[in-house]
Amino acid sequence: MVNTKINLSGIFIDNPIIPASGTFGYGHEFSNIYDINCLGTFSFKGTTKEERFGNPTPRIAECAEGIINSVGLQNPGVEKVISEELPKLKKCFFKPVIANVSGFSLEEYVYTCQRLSDQEQIGWFEVNISCPNIHGGGMSFGTFPESAFKVTKEVKKVTAKPIYMKLSPNVTDIVSIAKACEDAGADGISMINTSMGMRIDLKTKKPVIANKIGGFSGKAIKPIALQMVYKVYEAVKIPILGIGGISNAEDVLEMMLAGASAVQIGAQNLIDPYVCKNIVEDLPSAMQKYGINSLEDIIGEAH
Amino acid sequence: MKQKIYKVTENTKIAKNTFKMVISGDTSEITKPGQFINIKINNLFLRRPISVCDYDEKNITIIYKVVGKGTGEMSNLKSGDSLDILTGLGNGYDTSKSGANPLLIGGGGGIPPLYNLCKTLISCGKDLQVVLGFNTKEEVFYEKEFKSLGAKVCICTADGSYGEKGFTADIIKNLNYTYFYTCGPMSMFKAIENVAKTSGQYSFEERMGCGFGACMGCSCKTKYGNKRICKEGPVLEREEIIW
Structure with missing residues (x-):
């Protein structure tokens, strides 16, 4: 019997398979097609203080082995998440969930985390300082070590739950930003958010996406994510949630070898809704194939 | 799903x-x-x-x-x-609102879903009219199939090479009906919106990520709140649409 259990900041998850925020809603679309309790946990849709529609459409474009989105954090706002989404989730998911939180100002990040903090279903926070699709917020907090430090420090003050800071790859030095988060008291790092990307329609000769530029994700970005996780692992002691292009059990092992304690799966959920369930089922045999008894043993083994 | x-x-x-x-x-x-x-x-x-x-x-x-x-x-x-x-x-068309004499309006690549709708409404005993618009004669399809369901079918082409010359909105101006259902390009929708006499349902198209409500890629604003074209759509009621 192989061991897939992982200790994520004091909470054990049955396996390291975590659907990524923005590709899994608040769980319902998927709980209708399979029992989502097979997952380690999942990261719910990026939530802000107020309700948001997001960016104009079209906000999806296809690429080779990937997708560009510019959804722009559409969500019902934190009050509705508490009054409607979490009670619905309680009926179909019995494990702690990751609350993904975003904001346009320091005050908003703090407010939303504080508001969600006493919700018993929430095990961890994932603070998104890396959304490429919103102006005047989001990614701008995650592009400088100083502002990343500040957001981390302030949200840590309002909740005792573990805080994972979600980082952008669209920076010159992701290591310095990860270290700033660790120095400010972050419990973990979530990486990477989407890489900025673009498509142009040859017929209209205009960008496909209404916002012109969006966030690129999918299988194509796996090597980018891997090298960033690898570098950050060498620089910080806190756990890393590895995200980027994972679509099967072998990708999970590869990301963990680079230094991830667990992984998130994003774009692949959209085209293959059963992918996370399938990976959970495939993981033990993939581990056996590569002579792995306990997943925790391989975290960062490539170093 | x-x-x-x-x-x-x-x-x-x-x-x-x-x-x-x-x-x-x-x-x-x-x-x-x-x-x-x-x-x-x-x-x-x-x-x-x-x-x-x-x-x-x-x-x-x-x-x-x-x-x-x-x-x-x-x-x-x-x-x-x-x-x-x-x-x-997707949600599909709500056939319960059709009344006795519904009108089906299709434009080019938007025509296919109207076929099963036509079949369903006829099996419910509705007396219906179908107006199908194409650019030109070589693009015309399913005229015979709609007719064999027992519908009154009018074909129009933009260049007049087959059927009536003109657009679907030109034809429906002169028709009487209890409700309408449509699918087709946005330019046709806007023309219909200007001349339609009753309530109705429009089936929309949008670039989708997942198609089952997970990614929020295809959302639109309606008078009844935000909707996902893939999940709460693709069919929206005339009264809720913000043009």
Whole structure:
């Protein structure tokens, strides 16, 4: 019997398979097609203080082995998440969930985390300082070590739950930003958010996406994510949630070898809704194939 | 929603750039006219959402226009090929609101979902009219099929090469009906909106990520709140649409 259990900041998850925020809603679309309790946990849709529609459409474009989105954090706002989404989730998911939180100002990040903090279903926070699709917020907090430090420090003050800071790859030095988060008291790092990307329609000769530029994700970005996780692992002691292009059990092992304690799966959920369930089922045999008894043993083994 | 494997049993060209494909497999998730399926295409990342033209216990018929890589790939499929499909997507048309004399208005590639809708309404004893618009004669399809369901069918072409000359909105100006259902390009929708005399339902198209409500890629604002075209749509009621 192989061991897939992982200790994520004091909470054990049955396996390291975590659907990524923005590709899994608040769980319902998927709980209708399979029992989502097979997952380690999942990261719910990026939530802000107020309700948001997001960016104009079209906000999806296809690429080779990937997708560009510019959804722009559409969500019902934190009050509705508490009054409607979490009670619905309680009926179909019995494990702690990751609350993904975003904001346009320091005050908003703090407010939303504080508001969600006493919700018993929430095990961890994932603070998104890396959304490429919103102006005047989001990614701008995650592009400088100083502002990343500040957001981390302030949200840590309002909740005792573990805080994972979600980082952008669209920076010159992701290591310095990860270290700033660790120095400010972050419990973990979530990486990477989407890489900025673009498509142009040859017929209209205009960008496909209404916002012109969006966030690129999918299988194509796996090597980018891997090298960033690898570098950050060498620089910080806190756990890393590895995200980027994972679509099967072998990708999970590869990301963990680079230094991830667990992984998130994003774009692949959209085209293959059963992918996370399938990976959970495939993981033990993939581990056996590569002579792995306990997943925790391989975290960062490539170093 | 279900993810199922289907076998292609027919894939034939029926008009200019227009193909009819019949696939066999589990159709149990399709419950209403106007729903769609999302097809995995070799070597392309995103699935391709295509409306259901007709279905029975074992087969789904789709009609699609070749407009890009995905539909181009689809047109090369042969009888016996397998397809990975998410089925039973979208809300579909609400047939309970039709009244005794509904009007169906289709434009080009938007016509297919109206076929099963027509069939369903006729089986409920409705006396209906169908107006189908095309650019030109070579693009005309399914005139005979709609007629054989027992509908009164009017065809129009923009260039006048077949049927009445003009657009669907020109034709429906002079008709009387109790309710309307439509699917087609946005330019046609706007023209219909200007002349329609009753309530009705529009089926919309949008670029989709997942097709089942997870990614929020295809959202739109309505008077009844934000909706996902793939989940709370593609069919919206006239009264809720913000143009």
